[in-house]
Amino acid sequence: MAIRTTVQLPIILADGSEAMAEMYSFSGLADDKEHFALKLGSPDPQHPLVRLHSECVTGDALGSARCDCGPQLQEALSLFNKEGGYLLYLRQEGRGIGLYEKLDAYRLQEQGHDTFTANLKLGHNVDERDYQAAADILNALGLNQIMLMTNNPDKRQQLENAGIQVHGTRPTGVFANRHNHLYLQSKIQRANHQINIDELLTKP
Ligand SMILES: Nc1nc2c(ncn2[C@@H]2O[C@H](COP(=O)(O)OP(=O)(O)OP(=O)(O)O)[C@@H](O)[C@H]2O)c(=O)[nH]1
Numbered sequence: 001m002a003i004r005t006t007v008q009l010p011i012i013l014a015d016g017s018e019a020m021a022e023m024y025s026f027s028g029l030a031d032d033k034e035h036f037a038l039k040l041g042s043p044d045p046q047h048p049l050v051r052l053h054s055e056c057v058t059g060d061a062l063g064s065a066r067c068d069c070g071p072q073l074q075e076a077l078s079l080f081n082k083e084g085g086y087l088l089y090l091r092q093e094g095r096g097i098g099l100y101e102k103l104d105a106y107r108l109q110e111q112g113h114d115t116f117t118a119n120l121k122l123g124h125n126v127d128e129r130d131y132q133a134a135a136d137i138l139n140a141l142g143l144n145q146i147m148l149m150t151n152n153p154d155k156r157q158q159l160e161n162a163g164i165q166v167h168g169t170r171p172t173g174v175f176a177n178r179h180n181h182l183y184l185q186s187k188i189q190r191a192n193h194q195i196n197i198d199e200l201l202t203k204p
Pocket residue numbers: 052053054055056057067068069072092093094095096097101102105106115119149150151152155172187193
């Protein structure tokens with residue numbers, strides 16, 4: 001498991017400003033998925049900020065308002081451009097069940113099931129993500145002590161189990177809208193996500 005290629009990638013941030021990212025691909029990844037990493041700004045050498053972003057084509061590419069993935073991705077890119085950090089873009093669409101199954105889960109949610117029960121009804125676990133590949137990527141980048149940007153305690157736990165020292169966590173913003181309220185509430189109630197419920201309730 002090693003870095004395969006590093007390229008410069010100019011990107012336009014949400015506020016219209018330009019940033020230069022370093023993009024890494026990898027060889028020998030255990031799960032054979034095309035995960036990649038982006039480095040922005042000048043990361044803290046001791047405890048670099050790291051975000052594990054799980055692929056969400058609907059949110060990341062289309063701006064879907066059913067979830068909070070799009071704004072979280074933009075937030076991390078802008079923040080890391082200022083403060084320095086690494087974004088690992090993990091090919092774990094639909095919490096690991098894939099896009100088509102996620103769309104089937106959306107259909108079940110339209111019938112009244114929450115985001116986690118919908119997975120169970122389709123014969124999946126509530127969350128099928130595994131972060132071993134993320135730990136391997138962090139090792140390949142020489143990052144074994146990190147500050148993790150997440151609200152999801154499972155990400156921290158799995159990284160620590162894989163030998164990464166998580167010095168602390170930093171929450172993401174609360175990106176609520178009228179389409180994703182139930183989704184965010186379910187994450188708090190069913191998966192112990194550390195999302196500020198007061199902030200959620202004050203948003204439309
Ligand atoms: N199965 C399923 N996956 C979903 C659904 N909505 C979003 N996702 C996927 O969930 C993943 C993002 O996970 P989240 O649970 O929103 O958040 P997280 O990454 O665990 O936590 P944070 O680090 O705090 O953002 C992406 O892969 C999305 O495609 C859904 O209703 N069903």
